[in-house]
Amino acid sequence: AQKITQTQPGMFVQEKEAVTLDCTYDTSDPSYGLFWYKQPSSGEMIFLIYQGSYDQQNATEGRYSLNFQKARKSANLVISASQLGDSAMYFCAMREALAYNTDKLIFGTGTRLQVFP
């Protein structure tokens, strides 16, 4: 079963506008972590933001915020004031409970964001 779903293969946004990238997840574990990574054309995965399942507040990191809706199992990434350099692939990922003795991340298929002037 697909555990991370990103339904938007591509998104366009005008510079300086805000954009939301969707992510839904599926897990039966009460303890999990959600991540967003950015992958520019250079290929490196750049960590953006993390949300723990027990965190009370939505995570924020500069222009990035995570809209965490636990009951709906969604963890959307919001980028405010988009910049041309934000053009890249964006991946949502999940790490399940520590009880599994693994820290592996499960990734979605990604959303390609293009920012235009």
Next chain:
Amino acid sequence: GAGVSQTPSNKVTEKGKYVELRCDPISGHTALYWYRQSLGQGPEFLIYFQGTGAADDSGLPNDRFFAVRPEGSVSTLKIQRTERGDSAVYLCASSHVGSNIQYFGAGTRLSVL
């Protein structure tokens, strides 16, 4: 401090050959991960090391794939009898003990002709 370093950045080989891909993690990071990313897909987990030992190798697709980390720092992913389907970008990541965050290298693009 340097980030995660992966060499080579590109590797072209012929079907049936043996290849080694190297990962040099961030200094002091005890956890190391290998992922494989096929075109148009997200990365898929291969193996996870905690120190020198493989704590989880459930993602290795078959026994042609093997990875080592003999001194708890540099890791080598080894692929025997390569097949065209092994063509992908192989990503390495590392993390500090107690941290949730995995930091990735730029990957090795493997092309099997």
